[in-house]
Amino acid sequence: MTLEAQSVQSTENLPAQTNKPIPSSQPLSYRRAFMLVLKRDLTIAMRHKDDIINPLLFFVIVITLFPLGIGPEAQTLSRIAPGIIWVAALLATLLSLDRLFKSDHHDGSLEQMLLSPHPIFLLVLAKIFAHWLITGLPLILIAPLLAVLLHLDENSYGALVFTLLLGTPVLSLLGAVGVALTVGIKKGGVLLSLLVLPLYIPVLIFATSAIDTAALGLPYSGQLAIIAALFFGSLSLAPFAVGAALKVSTN
Amino acid sequence: MNTLHKKNSTSLLSGVKLTCIREERLLFDELSLQIHAGDIVQVEGPNGSGKTSLLRILSGLSQPYDGQVHYQGQSISRCREEFQQNLLYFGHLSGVKGEMTAEENLNFNLALHGNNTEDSLAYLAKVNLLGFEDSLASHLSAGQHRRIALARLYQSSAPIWILDEPFTAIDKQGVASLEKLFIEHANRGGCVILTTHQDLISIKPEQVKKIVLDYSS
Numbered sequence: 001m002t003l004e005a006q007s008v009q010s011t012e013n014l015p016a017q018t019n020k021p022i023p024s025s026q027p028l029s030y031r032r033a034f035m036l037v038l039k040r041d042l043t044i045a046m047r048h049k050d051d052i053i054n055p056l057l058f059f060v061i062v063i064t065l066f067p068l069g070i071g072p073e074a075q076t077l078s079r080i081a082p083g084i085i086w087v088a089a090l091l092a093t094l095l096s097l098d099r100l101f102k103s104d105h106h107d108g109s110l111e112q113m114l115l116s117p118h119p120i121f122l123l124v125l126a127k128i129f130a131h132w133l134i135t136g137l138p139l140i141l142i143a144p145l146l147a148v149l150l151h152l153d154e155n156s157y158g159a160l161v162f163t164l165l166l167g168t169p170v171l172s173l174l175g176a177v178g179v180a181l182t183v184g185i186k187k188g189g190v191l192l193s194l195l196v197l198p199l200y201i202p203v204l205i206f207a208t209s210a211i212d213t214a215a216l217g218l219p220y221s222g223q224l225a226i227i228a229a230l231f232f233g234s235l236s237l238a239p240f241a242v243g244a245a246l247k248v249s250t251n
Numbered sequence: 252m253n254t255l256h257k258k259n260s261t262s263l264l265s266g267v268k269l270t271c272i273r274e275e276r277l278l279f280d281e282l283s284l285q286i287h288a289g290d291i292v293q294v295e296g297p298n299g300s301g302k303t304s305l306l307r308i309l310s311g312l313s314q315p316y317d318g319q320v321h322y323q324g325q326s327i328s329r330c331r332e333e334f335q336q337n338l339l340y341f342g343h344l345s346g347v348k349g350e351m352t353a354e355e356n357l358n359f360n361l362a363l364h365g366n367n368t369e370d371s372l373a374y375l376a377k378v379n380l381l382g383f384e385d386s387l388a389s390h391l392s393a394g395q396h397r398r399i400a401l402a403r404l405y406q407s408s409a410p411i412w413i414l415d416e417p418f419t420a421i422d423k424q425g426v427a428s429l430e431k432l433f434i435e436h437a438n439r440g441g442c443v444i445l446t447t448h449q450d451l452i453s454i455k456p457e458q459v460k461k462i463v464l465d466y467s468s
Contacts, residue, residue, distance in 0.1 A: 028336075
């Protein structure tokens with residue numbers, strides 16, 4: 001009863017304090033929105049180190065196991081090195097894709113992002129860039145070291161780094177489309193691989209071909225150009241596809 | 252079926268003949284409603300009657316099977332950016348990240364929706380979270396998570412508030428101050444659309460418009 005009496009009183013007091021206007025909003029800025037989401041995702045990844053370590057560890061383990069399984073002959077290893085490194089990078093990326101939108105979907109922050117006045121493609125692009133910084137970049141940094149382990153031809157190191165530099169963002173961008181489509185499904189892991197892996201194959205083919213060509217001492221700019229085309233194509237289209245897919249998934 | 256009519260002024264948010272079908276079950280059919288500045292609207296109905304679906308449709312998160320939602324007389328798909336700048340949606344899920352501190356969570360939520368983040372500590376104080384601003388949200392309770400998300404209401408520049416069960420896991424005192432905030436918001440020209448199973452204490456019945464969803468088939 002006392003509670004009721006109090007509350008009635010508080011309603012009567014209201015007119016005195018109601019004239020405070022609705023707070024004004026800040027002007028929207030694309031750059032600020034991009035940096036906001038990027039900073040948030042990097043902060044979360046730094047505090048949740050599994051996200052960074054797991055794919056990297058997977059990459060290292062797969063590559064170090066191959067020489068043990070196949071044998072230490074330098075010739076065989078250097079022949080298969082480009083394929084092993086690229087397949088491992090591809091699977092490591094696939095392994096890490098789930099985190100891209102799943103936890104945000106789970107705790108409701110994805111809904112909030114979809115409802116923010118900022119364009120969705122921009123927020124999505126920031127998230128994908130953060131994902132690449134967390135998973136793609138460490139792979140690129142450690143790949144030359146692992147290539148030594150596999151006796152990669154010394155002419156191929158440049159090609160290896162360049163293909164990874166152009167190719168891993170493509171993996172993140174295309175993967176994001178797959179995750180966005182499957183984020184609403186409870187166990188979408190298998191479906192995700194089925195959706196995404198076929199799209200990764202062109203990158204794999206041209207990247208390994210570039211590294212092989214480099215080993216023969218021939219120019220590999222053609223393959224690089226195709227990977228670059230894939231990169232810019234997916235960079236300009238994937239964020240919109242992801243935005244549309246997320247809208248469908250949260251419907 | 253259920254209509255709220257007040258024809259003279261243009262409505263802030265209106266639904267035109269909304270139909271929603273979930274799992275082959277008709278939740279509501281040709282529901283039209285108009286919400287004006289200064290309204291506090293409570294959506295009522297038993298569990299599974301489509302309250303959340305209605306709020307998600309009104310916020311633009313879900314698409315209705317049929318019908319349209321208008322913001323100031325314009326379809327919300329036509330003026331997405333403007334509408335979303337004027338909308339605050341608070342769903343079942345609080346959107347709070349366990350890996351970030353209470354203050355970081357609030358600042359992100361405010362900035363994401365284009366609000367000022369300068370006084371965020373003051374808003375955390377208003378929801379009784381002062382002293383917890385540097386704690387990781389994963390170390391806080393469910394009610395405190397909701398409070399972090401609700402702190403955004405104190406600095407929202409949006410006139411339209413759509414709140415799905417805002418009182419869940421909030422203690423009595425918190426509910427009272429939230430209700431006070433809703434009245435304040437309505438008096439300054441905003442509108443509040445909410446669902447709750449609790450009785451509203453300080454908001455008088457004549458201030459609240461009710462939409463009852465009871466379509467059973």
